[in-house]
Amino acid sequence: MKTTLIPALRLTLVCVVLFMGVYPALIWGIAQLAPNRGRGEIVANNGATYFTQIGQNITTDRYFNGRPSAVGYNAAGSGGSNKGPSNPEYLATVAARVDTFRVHNPGTSQVPAELVTASGSGLDPHLSVEAVLVQVPRIAKVRGVSEASLRDLTAQHTEKPLLGLFGPEKVNVLELNLALDNLGKKGFGNPIHL
Amino acid sequence: MDTQIFGIAVMYLLVVLLAIPLGRYIGKVFDYESTWLDKFFDPLDRLIFQLSGIDPRPAMSWQQSLVALLVINGWWLVISMLVLTTMGWMPLNPDGNPSMPFDLAFNTTISFVTNTNLQHYSGESALSYLGQMILMLWQFISAGTGMAIAAVVFKAMKEGLNPSLGNFYSLLVRSCTRILLPLAIVTATILAFEGVPMTFEGKGTMTTVQGETVAVSRGPAAAFVAIKQLGTNGGGFFGVNSSHPLENPTYLTNIVEDVGLFLIPIAMVFALGFMLKRRKLALTIFGVMTLGFLMLVVPAVLSELGGNPALSKLGVTQSVGSMEGKEVRLGPAASAYWAINTTVTSNGSVNAMHDSMTPLTVLTTLLGMMINCFYGGVGVGFLNFYIFIILAVFISGLMVGRTPELLGRKIEANEMKIAMGIALLHPFLILAGTALSSYLYAENPAELAGWLNNPGYHGFSELLYEFTSASANNGSGLEGLGDNTPFWNYATGLVMLLARYLPIIGPVAIAGQLAAKKYIPESEGTLRVDTGTFGILIFAVILIIASLSFFPALTLGPLAEYFSLYRS
Structure with missing residues (x-):
């Protein structure tokens, strides 16, 4: 079980960084070029x-x-x-x-x-x-x-x-x-x- | 009127034109063929697996894949509960919104991890930006879960004895990074340039021409809306979803969002054809799904364009159609079209309030969710359809007196038991839930008066719709229902949980068991599943099961309302 539990948690945390961090930051950056800077x-x-x-x-x-x-x-x-x-x-x-x-x-x-x-x-x-x-x-x-x-x-x-x-x-x-x-x-x- | 029809025609045309090449691409991603995006994604995937301590190479059995799926989904449920019940005092909360109470967090957590996105809250006042973003994370990886497990089933259907089912973790990551992420970036960029907010600032304020001061909720919406559409999630950033003028500000954003909603479910069917090298099978399935979709969308669009007959009697002209609960910039045709799109695909986002739609539209949206496989949710839509294929193969085998066989493998008692169990689960959850809630309401009409926003047949539809939406993992609602109560939060939470994981486990078990059976190459005597005749048979099986299960309930709700409203 341990061989499944820990990797699954670690993969989830990597996904947190990628999809909650990098992805929205990228879109926010792009939106700074949009009319009214995405506000x-x-x-x-x-x-x-x-x-x-x-x-x-x-x-x-x-x-x-x-x-x-x-x-x-x-x-x-x-x-x-x-x-x-x-x-x-x-x-x-x-x-x-x-x-x-x-x-x-x-x-x-x-x-x-x-x-x-x-x-x-x-x-x-x-x-x-x-x-x-x-x-x-x-x-x-x-x-x-x-x-x-x-x-x-x-x-x-x-x-x-x-x-x-x-x-x-x-x-x-x-x-x-x-x-x-x-x-x-x-x-x-x-x-x-x- | 004509430009409204042109609008929906172009949306369907665009989606089919894009779905074919995307299906080819998805097939390549799942078959590990090279694509031009590899240069970027190969290093990214390597980094992800290095950090996770996972070796993505060894093939997994169907049992191992299911265990991996359930364990990682279990973590998501735990983390989501933690964040939603504490976000009030965590960072990224400029509007000072509170944490969720336990029952609402329970419902919301299950709702988003199961790819349902039923929302018993309103985004403006019930979530911090951190809460919105954790839900956005589930929107990515719950969609990825569905696609990855569908890929396992696709692989199990390949020719030969014991085809490799691939590595679940690898398929999950590839679905998220190589399919969902690039599409989401493109979609979110278009939305941001068309005026969907993408800011971490809190509410804005304005003074109206009449001198009132109004606070305007906003937030990192563009990123969220893109993936909510693409992953058949459907949970809106704002309470009213894509009818909100900041979530769906123009007709162009409506086209982009609607195409995004429909794209991957259709592309998955083509991906199946490319992966199995059976183009005709994919076209047969696509044909059945399209026929079913048209059967639902045509009456819905005509009904909304026709307006509400009760309003005409009051001296109201409805030259564009029925406008209660709809937006002028989108119009009734695009709203009815979206309503069917969102219910046949298990997306559940809305661009108009379904509670105010005419009875035929409520009927067809309900049917879309009850059948739940005319295109269906990303990945899981095909799994639902797969169950109907198994049933149709079995029935046709009985009809011609031959051992039922699907793509070279015999279907026997064990597979049939699973298929029947899964086919009956959906009606059971919907009807038992509706019966229970109707009974409670009828017994305590005074105490539970807050449940229903409308009397009579329409009120019954509100109850039926909520359980149908939960069991179809759809997430739309007749939002007049007062659903943020412990009863609705726990009841629909449990329904969503059962209706997500059992219909994943069942088809994977069937496909896995079939893959391990002796492979009989096709011959003259093989029952061909890629013909028009077999397509009609599947269609008939779907319709018969849906009619027998659901028409009594539909008669009490939308059908009764239809006949009372249109009786002159």
Whole structure:
């Protein structure tokens, strides 16, 4: 038994060095060359910095609202609702969100699904173009800008599918909102990726 | 809609294109043929064995290989328990996360050493970076264990009397250094450049446009995510796994991670073909697996793209598909595709919450885990398939009135007993566990109210899914289940333990015993296992066993939910 036990332990310890030490150190070294040195993608705008990939809890009428989140956009504790599609309590929650959306966006008959369903992570930073455009009349009214300029802004911030072929089209809500604040201001460029 | 379909098509195409050359390479690694990476890995392996005091040259019997496997896995269980229960006051803990209580550490340890990665915790708050990294170590070497033991079985299937089964330690190290490590380095590099964090700094902070201050968890994720995908491990760095925008930030990372998830399980089948020099056998097995995979993936993708009918009635448009529990950047098609990938391969990572998926997707993911050999986990997927080959050979032998024979060796009573025992173990663990938990819940609905997040049929699915996932060594879950309790931690821990080691011991024992039997060269009278007819027979055996074992339970869960939800 001793002839098996000790070599097995020693081999395990060598693996500790290789896979817990050398491997992560190597990847960490490579990541120093990556954008923002592997600290999670960050964007700076007018002196403030944000993690662009992490969605934010945005509920005021002045900004494009993101998706509902089961964890209130807690970026230190991600989570989905884990509600099943036939759960009556869940369906009541969605119905209430639809009503709320219609109160804030009068005249909307059909509400895009992303705006009334919680994402898997609770931190989804994106919306579909459809879910952005349905909010344009409200924001135009609150901010007193033309709907056409908001639609232009949306088009500028629409991210096409990968290579134009793969995956859904989407808009990063934070980047769109930052651009919205900069709309019409002179001397403020686009947000800078660090 | 079309770009969603193109996305999943390119993922499957890429994986098959890469799996063929990788299978060739894996075959060479296990057969000790020279490759261009030898220059680097020969000295590394020599150093590893020198430091370990192991001579990697002598061939081992199947019994010696199994003892070596069980002993080294035993050490991993002990070390993992020590680290997880003490990591709170050990280094590399910038966020000050606590050590795990005993029952959770027990579950997590078994979960990662058995290549399951069922997670009853959330990575952001329950692990230090040291804890994450020890789990990453198990992700490498538990995957290596599966590949090495599959290589032993491949070698036992070779022609001639008493083929050498190789040296288990050597096969284990070669699997880790020459196959998993290079793939992980490439994958982690791509992920890091696409925005997956790789830092030892603690939480970051930001102030939102509405003025709230938010802490952002991060860590050495890129290295971890790469091997979690490649080794059919599946345990996420963050609680929500690859639906987290830092774990899977773009559609490109989704393609890389999904291809990584599927790559080695498929390549292992081609490796078998190269090693036995039986290309047609590999293609037959690949064909059966692919047919089964397509049967599951097509309904799942269509069901998720179709949306939730109950939401349509509320005035919600679901032009991209069902979005509850899913991410906009990935879309329902890629999430449904991943859900099937991850369940047929025993990976268990997710890029959307399975608990919120439509009933047909829950049904097909469950079936993927119940069958557990349509590609299957790295190495062990083939071992599961091997059991079905033995059963199919036996049944076809009975049908044509000939002694059942696999690749020149007679299959007799002893092998059949083992094969039947292993084939029945999986349904037994799943159904007994589900029955026990359902009984407990029905007896104490008030006390155990925290278990289920959903009422009715879907709640039953949550119980069934958890035991299925544990027994398939999968690790995904219907995460609404309140599973961090002593009952779930111990029950699923034991299930994972039995479901990992018995289905390794069984096939290795069969293959080892067969290898020692008289080798009868193929003749006119040989039952050929590399034909389409035999493929159909294996497929039928798999379907019959799965249907008889599991359809009663599936009827109470996802099927009942389907009919109640889609009844107009």
